[in-house]
Amino acid sequence: MKSFLKILPLVLAVAVVMPDMAVAQKRKAKTTSVARKGKTAVRKTKTKKAAPAPSVNSLRNQRDALQKKIRQSEVQLSQTRKDVKKQLSNLAIINAQIDQHQRNIGTIKQTLDTVNTNIGRLETDIQKLAVQLKDRKQKYSRSMLYLYQNRKSSNKMLFLLSSADFTQMARRYRYMKEYSKYQRVQGELVKRKQTELETAKTKLNAERDRHTLLLAKEQDENRQLAVKQTEQQTAVKTLQKQQKNLQATLASDRKEMAALNSKIDYYVKLAIEQERKRREEAERKARELAERKAREERQRKEAAAAAERKQRESQNQKGTASATAQPTSKSAAKEKPAPKAEPTPRYMPNDKEYQLTSNFAANKGRFPMPITGSYLISTHYGSYTMSGMNNVRLDSKGINLTGQSGAQARCIFDGEVTAVFTVSGLKNVMVRHGSYISIYCNLRSVSVSQGQKVSARQTLGAVAPDASGKPNLHFQLRKESATLNPEQWLAR
Numbered sequence: 001m002k003s004f005l006k007i008l009p010l011v012l013a014v015a016v017v018m019p020d021m022a023v024a025q026k027r028k029a030k031t032t033s034v035a036r037k038g039k040t041a042v043r044k045t046k047t048k049k050a051a052p053a054p055s056v057n058s059l060r061n062q063r064d065a066l067q068k069k070i071r072q073s074e075v076q077l078s079q080t081r082k083d084v085k086k087q088l089s090n091l092a093i094i095n096a097q098i099d100q101h102q103r104n105i106g107t108i109k110q111t112l113d114t115v116n117t118n119i120g121r122l123e124t125d126i127q128k129l130a131v132q133l134k135d136r137k138q139k140y141s142r143s144m145l146y147l148y149q150n151r152k153s154s155n156k157m158l159f160l161l162s163s164a165d166f167t168q169m170a171r172r173y174r175y176m177k178e179y180s181k182y183q184r185v186q187g188e189l190v191k192r193k194q195t196e197l198e199t200a201k202t203k204l205n206a207e208r209d210r211h212t213l214l215l216a217k218e219q220d221e222n223r224q225l226a227v228k229q230t231e232q233q234t235a236v237k238t239l240q241k242q243q244k245n246l247q248a249t250l251a252s253d254r255k256e257m258a259a260l261n262s263k264i265d266y267y268v269k270l271a272i273e274q275e276r277k278r279r280e281e282a283e284r285k286a287r288e289l290a291e292r293k294a295r296e297e298r299q300r301k302e303a304a305a306a307a308e309r310k311q312r313e314s315q316n317q318k319g320t321a322s323a324t325a326q327p328t329s330k331s332a333a334k335e336k337p338a339p340k341a342e343p344t345p346r347y348m349p350n351d352k353e354y355q356l357t358s359n360f361a362a363n364k365g366r367f368p369m370p371i372t373g374s375y376l377i378s379t380h381y382g383s384y385t386m387s388g389m390n391n392v393r394l395d396s397k398g399i400n401l402t403g404q405s406g407a408q409a410r411c412i413f414d415g416e417v418t419a420v421f422t423v424s425g426l427k428n429v430m431v432r433h434g435s436y437i438s439i440y441c442n443l444r445s446v447s448v449s450q451g452q453k454v455s456a457r458q459t460l461g462a463v464a465p466d467a468s469g470k471p472n473l474h475f476q477l478r479k480e481s482a483t484l485n486p487e488q489w490l491a492r
Contacts, residue, residue: 082467085243085247089468091235093402094228096376101225108218115211122204124322129200133193139187254388260423260474261397264430264439267419268481271432274418281470360413360433366491367412368457369399370440370475378402378472381485397483398439407471409440409460412490417452429460441474 039336116438163169239246369375379400415433422428431454444464448454465472477484 008253017121036369084239084245085253085467087235087239088246088249088253089466089470091232091239092378092400093376093468093470094232094235096378096402098225098228098232100281100376101221101228103217105221108214108221112211112214112218115207115214119204119207119211120202122207126200127196127385129193129197133190133197136190136193138187140190173363236460256424257396260428260441263293263421263423264428264441264476265481267421267430268437270477270478271418271430275432275435284428317392360436363413364489367489368410368411369401369470369490370412370438371403371463372408372410372459373406374405375404376402377487381487392489394453398441398474399486401473401475402466402468403463403473405471407463407473408441409463411440411454411456411458411460413456415454417448417450417454420446420448420450426464427461431460435480437478437480439476439478441476442472 005038045326068481163172230357294356306309379394379396383393385394409429411431413433413436415431415438417429418432418437419430420427421430423441426441427446428439428441429443429446429448431438431440444459446461448458448460454460463473466472475486477489
């Protein structure tokens with residue numbers, strides 16, 4: 001027991017020191033591990049070689065490859081937009097063809113109604129003629145039957161010679177003559193009614209043939225219409241799949257059209273100002289001419305009055321012999337100033353020009369189309385949605401006429417070329433007809449110049465093709481600065 005008590009302090013001291021030693025060992029081990037890791041990292045850093053810097057050639061190659069990709073992307077985007085634009089143009093042409101077919105079908109139906117009315121009228125006439133012909137034949141048959149039954153007693157000579165006296169003979173002769181005339185008339189009436197009946201039947205057959213042809217034409221138009229409507233649906237579906245590119249193409253087209261309209265507005269204002277100045281100058285010259293004529297007339301009257309006054313004074317002089325007065329009178333007559341010749345009038349307003357303005361308005365609905373050859377109205381005037389594309393809204397200050405290869409723009413009326421200008425590489429011509437102005441756009445070449453006088457139907461230039469490859473003329477009509485609907489003025 002005593003020995004245990006002796007070693008107890010030693011055990012307690014060891015128990016206290018051991019935990020501290022364990023903590024110290026853990027710290028030492030951790031420090032050693034970190035130091036080892038640091039040495040390893042240093043060794044790896046020392047052993048790993050630095051990456052070489054890229055060469056100039058490799059950077060150039062990377063740049064060229066990147067630029068090539070960019071160009072390919074731009075070409076692809078441009079081609080996509082061209083395809084969209086072409087599809088839009090084709091859709092516009094298809095819509096115009098559908099409108100044309102529908103208009104043709106409407107015209108055919110109206111003609112069919114007229115033909116059916118004619119057929120009904122002819123059938124009624126034939127029935128009436130048949131009844132009249134039957135009546136005439138019956139009367140003629142009764143007449144012939146009567147003659148046959150009385151053939152023995154109807155001998156003309158016997159009938160005349162059996163008369164009691166000359167008066168009765170004359171009456172019988174007149175009766176025979178009138179009866180013969182009646183028979184002849186009846187025969188002619190039968191022939192005439194027969195001819196009228198045959199003519200009516202011929203007309204009826206012609207109208208029925210016409211009806212058959214119109215029905216066949218209507219069926220053909222309906223088939224073509226169905227084909228075009230199928231093409232329209234296909235084009236619409238294709239465009240709807242490219243909605244983003246479609247909107248971008250439409251935005252680009254609107255910008256180009258806005259630039260064109262801005263240029264047109266500028267030249268229209270310029271033309272209006274020139275016309276105003278020209279009229280003011282003409283009015284000023286006309287006033288000057290009228291004032292000059294009035295002044296010359298006053299001077300002539302004053303001179304005449306002075307000469308007459310001088311002549312009276314000479315006649316009233318006292319103590320002057322009549323022989324002396326006569327030469328005085330003659331000298332006075334000689335001194336009388338001769339009337340001056342009227343000066344040649346200077347520039348006056350052109351009456352034909354003002355008349356031309358009046359004729360322009362009077363010819364509404366009869367002007368020739370501003371494009372040669374067959375055509376389609378592919379874009380209409382005003383704001384509207386494209387058929388089949390509810391989200392595509394168009395706004396046009398004129399109309400687009402799609403023509404055939406080699407189509408030319410032609411002037412719709414006599415006038416003067418006031419401007420020839422270029423927008424987006426295409427030429428445009430503006431012609432003034434008094435207060436009215438016609439504009440012909442999208443021309444690849446022009447055959448007139450500014451200030452040139454042009455006449456109706458005169459060629460102005462060759463129409464340029466659109467994205468579909470067909471000539472497309474944009475035509476506008478204005479009165480001063482106000483736009484007009486060309487479709488209401490052109491003959492169709």
